[in-house]
Amino acid sequence: MSHPGPEKVFPVSWDQFHRDARALSWRLAGQGEWKAIVCITRGGLVPAAILSRELGIRVIETVCIASYDYKDQGDLAVLKHVSEKLIAETGGDGSGILVVDDLVDTGKTAQEVRRLLPKCHLATVYAKPMGRPLVDTFVTEVSQDTWIYFPWDMGLTFQPPIGKGVAG
Ligand SMILES: O=P(O)(O)OC[C@H]1O[C@H](OP(=O)(O)OP(=O)(O)O)[C@H](O)[C@@H]1O
Numbered sequence: 001m002s003h004p005g006p007e008k009v010f011p012v013s014w015d016q017f018h019r020d021a022r023a024l025s026w027r028l029a030g031q032g033e034w035k036a037i038v039c040i041t042r043g044g045l046v047p048a049a050i051l052s053r054e055l056g057i058r059v060i061e062t063v064c065i066a067s068y069d070y071k072d073q074g075d076l077a078v079l080k081h082v083s084e085k086l087i088a089e090t091g092g093d094g095s096g097i098l099v100v101d102d103l104v105d106t107g108k109t110a111q112e113v114r115r116l117l118p119k120c121h122l123a124t125v126y127a128k129p130m131g132r133p134l135v136d137t138f139v140t141e142v143s144q145d146t147w148i149y150f151p152w153d154m155g156l157t158f159q160p161p162i163g164k165g166v167a168g
């Protein structure tokens, strides 16, 4: 499904992402004792690295889920599950597991994770209103018609001088 326009954009720099992921760590610190982080690839990989460092959690697992091709949402595919060993070691229902993603949008990915790990703690850096109720902890809410550009999806490009674009 293409996101309907007019669309706002929210570009995030590496600095800002690092600050926001640290802010997420502050919110999570003291909320629980997690035995492992499960990151939802690929977007959850970078925040998981930052949370791992800040919270001292050294066991990192992945659940590999894909649903978007650039901005088009397709069928959700679980490409790799969380290891059965980790699930068994943490009570079988996800309790004791901190699941991390970069953002929640429609909530479809989060719903699938809740189905797999019903009692996990789900944390994202950014949240849009549709997915927000499915997340336990997040940092910044953006409107549903905003597209977030992450630093790993962007590069430095030349900007024409502002005056050149003004009529005259
Ligand atoms: O709430 P939803 O509507 O499900 O959207 C959120 C998901 O979409 C993006 O992943 P994507 O499927 O693009 O894969 P990627 O992480 O590999 O880029 C993002 O990283 C979240 O995991």
Ligand SMILES: Nc1nc2[nH]cnc2c(=O)[nH]1
Binding pocket: 068, 103, 105, 146, 147, 148, 149, 150, 153
């Ligand atoms: N980069 C990016 N991926 C997404 N997947 C679902 N919503 C978004 C978004 O706003 N930005």
Ligand SMILES: [Mg+2]
Binding pocket: 040, 041, 042, 043, 044, 065, 101
């Ligand atoms: Mg993702």
